Amino acid sequence: MIGFVLRRLLQAVPLLVGVSLIGFGLMHLAPGGPLAIYTLNPTIQVQDIERIKIIFGLDQPVHVQYVKWATGIFSGNWGYTFFGGRPVLDVILERLPATLLLMGSALSVAIVLGLSVGVLGAVKRYSVFDTLATTGALFALSFPTFWFGLMAIFVFAIELRWLPSGGMWELGEEGSILSLLRHLVLPTMVLALVITATWSRYARSAFLEVMHQDFMRTARAKGVTPKARLLRHAFPNAAKPLIALLGVELPFLFSGALVTETIFGWPGMGRLFVDALGMKEYPVLMGMMMFTAIFVILGNLLADIAIAAIDPRVRLQ
Amino acid sequence: MLGSVTATAPLPRDAPVLSVEAPLLSVRDLTVHIPVPPHVLRAVDGITFDLRRGETLGLVGESGSGKTLTALALMRLLEPPLADLPRGEVLLEGTDLMRLSEVDMSALRGRALSMVFQEPMTSLNPVMTVGRQIAEPVVRHLGLSTRAAAARAQEMLRLVGIPDPARVAGAYPHLMSGGMRQRAMIAIALACRPSLLIADEPTTALDVTVQAQILDLLAELQREMGSAILLITHDLAVIAETAHRVAVMYAGRIVEEAPVGSLFTAPRHPYTRGLLASIPRIERNPAATLPEIPGMVPGPAERPAGCAFAPRCGRALPRCAEEAPPLAILTPAHRAACWNPADG
Numbered sequence A: 001m002i003g004f005v006l007r008r009l010l011q012a013v014p015l016l017v018g019v020s021l022i023g024f025g026l027m028h029l030a031p032g033g034p035l036a037i038y039t040l041n042p043t044i045q046v047q048d049i050e051r052i053k054i055i056f057g058l059d060q061p062v063h064v065q066y067v068k069w070a071t072g073i074f075s076g077n078w079g080y081t082f083f084g085g086r087p088v089l090d091v092i093l094e095r096l097p098a099t100l101l102l103m104g105s106a107l108s109v110a111i112v113l114g115l116s117v118g119v120l121g122a123v124k125r126y127s128v129f130d131t132l133a134t135t136g137a138l139f140a141l142s143f144p145t146f147w148f149g150l151m152a153i154f155v156f157a158i159e160l161r162w163l164p165s166g167g168m169w170e171l172g173e174e175g176s177i178l179s180l181l182r183h184l185v186l187p188t189m190v191l192a193l194v195i196t197a198t199w200s201r202y203a204r205s206a207f208l209e210v211m212h213q214d215f216m217r218t219a220r221a222k223g224v225t226p227k228a229r230l231l232r233h234a235f236p237n238a239a240k241p242l243i244a245l246l247g248v249e250l251p252f253l254f255s256g257a258l259v260t261e262t263i264f265g266w267p268g269m270g271r272l273f274v275d276a277l278g279m280k281e282y283p284v285l286m287g288m289m290m291f292t293a294i295f296v297i298l299g300n301l302l303a304d305i306a307i308a309a310i311d312p313r314v315r316l317q
Numbered sequence B: 001m002l003g004s005v006t007a008t009a010p011l012p013r014d015a016p017v018l019s020v021e022a023p024l025l026s027v028r029d030l031t032v033h034i035p036v037p038p039h040v041l042r043a044v045d046g047i048t049f050d051l052r053r054g055e056t057l058g059l060v061g062e063s064g065s066g067k068t069l070t071a072l073a074l075m076r077l078l079e080p081p082l083a084d085l086p087r088g089e090v091l092l093e094g095t096d097l098m099r100l101s102e103v104d105m106s107a108l109r110g111r112a113l114s115m116v117f118q119e120p121m122t123s124l125n126p127v128m129t130v131g132r133q134i135a136e137p138v139v140r141h142l143g144l145s146t147r148a149a150a151a152r153a154q155e156m157l158r159l160v161g162i163p164d165p166a167r168v169a170g171a172y173p174h175l176m177s178g179g180m181r182q183r184a185m186i187a188i189a190l191a192c193r194p195s196l197l198i199a200d201e202p203t204t205a206l207d208v209t210v211q212a213q214i215l216d217l218l219a220e221l222q223r224e225m226g227s228a229i230l231l232i233t234h235d236l237a238v239i240a241e242t243a244h245r246v247a248v249m250y251a252g253r254i255v256e257e258a259p260v261g262s263l264f265t266a267p268r269h270p271y272t273r274g275l276l277a278s279i280p281r282i283e284r285n286p287a288a289t290l291p292e293i294p295g296m297v298p299g300p301a302e303r304p305a306g307c308a309f310a311p312r313c314g315r316a317l318p319r320c321a322e323e324a325p326p327l328a329i330l331t332p333a334h335r336a337a338c339w340n341p342a343d344g
Helices: A002-029 A046-056 A062-075 A088-123 A128-142 A145-159 A177-211 A214-221 A226-255 A258-263 A269-278 A282-310 B067-074 B102-108 B130-142 B146-159 B165-169 B178-190 B208-225 B236-242 B260-265 B270-277
Strands: B025-036 B039-051 B056-060 B087-092 B113-116 B196-200 B228-233 B245-250 B253-259 B328-331 B334-336
Touching: A002 A062, A002 A282, A088 A128, A088 A177, A088 A226, A088 A258, A088 A269, A088 A282, A128 A177, A145 A177, A145 A258, A177 A226, A177 A258, A214 A226, A214 B178, A226 A269, A226 A282, A258 A269, A269 A282, B025 B067, B039 B067, B039 B253, B056 B067, B056 B236, B067 B196, B067 B228, B113 B178, B130 B146, B130 B165, B130 B178, B146 B165, B146 B178, B178 B208, B196 B208, B208 B228, B208 B236, B228 B236, B236 B260, B245 B260, B245 B270, B253 B260, B253 B270
Parallel strands: B056 B228, B056 B245, B113 B196, B196 B228
Antiparallel strands: B025 B039, B025 B087, B245 B253, B253 B334, B328 B334
């Protein structure tokens, strides 16, 4: 088990190197190079740009730049932002709580709701409920998130005036839990809608597959009640694809939601990424890429461990 | 003892077939008609038989003759859209199973009647230890504590001839062979000492040597627990070895029913005769072709109005094509559905 984890972490190293190479390469391949924000600005003098280059080490050979940046990641020095010259890791970490809160609440709501809808749809297959749930899920999955976001703002913030349209707090109420919760409702709703739709589809098909297995008939033949059949027999067997899905979704918990955070002015990771993109803030973009990649690897590792814990046939090797 | 039935004395293979004792299981006119537009598939078409305590009735027939569907209908295990199709009467110790609610039926399954399936490889839950799977019905039906049920599970594993039951109880099914799994399935089915065990092709998926072991085990446990067994198989050799009585099914109906001895020595229905003639025998001239029944089992659409076997039958009379023969009593123990039965 410990050997498995160590081996998987070692295997992740080449993956991270690959991601870092791509991230680093993109910055240098982008039109205008890493300092496009300055070189394309006619008010900045050539000698100033040269000075900036030296400050950020961009005058050195590319491979030296890469090694410096890549080794810095391990020692906690993720570079500095172009604007303000702040440490990149600080900028990322200060956005993390907002994203964790939003993604955490959206994922929890969506998983509970999606599982319930999916299981009920599988148990009562082809019922009115199942048909409605299937149609609803397809509806939620085929409309873009920004449309739901704008509609939610239009209905609940503008027309009904029940909830604020964006931000985390009212002005002057920073730190108030109640204000925070009120601001959390709409973005959570919009995000959860799409995730619920995904989860309900996965849960439905996972349970449908399991419920027609021979061992479910055995459980019925020995008199196990429907509830116990569902919880004790179907659930552990259906959980595997769902845990794999959870492992894939874990990185979102940390990387945030681009569209939703932008529409609702939520100061999380998603919006940081969009802002950094607009400002050609390459050190931040590269840092966020690495940050997300780490959680992709961790998410899948955790999912594999969890699946092995449930299913005795899966050996961690 | 545990369970609903006290063990009865073992039934000798040559026991008299007529008895004043009320049968344990009494099936009357069981039908499963499946609408497959534009036809109605008469998969099980009016089956009637009795089963006494401690007795083994072999239900034999080709694939598609309705054996498994009969078993699932008896257990009320058919899933929607077939769940509501079975009609008729299934009296188990006087209770008509067909009239029970699903909740009441579920309380009887695994306790009064249980079932062993054909596929031991897939019939056990892969993520639950074997011990827990055996203990589950014990907790549910007999109200034993988890610990007492676990002990009972180990006792059952020992009873079905598994060495080192303590270790196997904690193991998962994927580590076990097919024969071991089928033993575990039998342990599950008999854990609450049901009065009726339905075994649907319990040995078909197993190696020949293991087949014999499983059949011996069933017979031995029957002697010990006194359960009646409905043994479903397409294999006449299995029947000859294990059953007291045999019912032969053809196209959804029982065409002949007799004690095992007289069925094999003096079959009356032409279909049964054909089946028996087509068994390879060691003393037969190996150069001669094995006799076979001409033609095929009729599909649901082509089933004739009269006897379903008439088109393939060498003894068919004009009447056979028009009128289906009832299961008639030929001797007190021997019944056959034929207008022109062979001599005994």
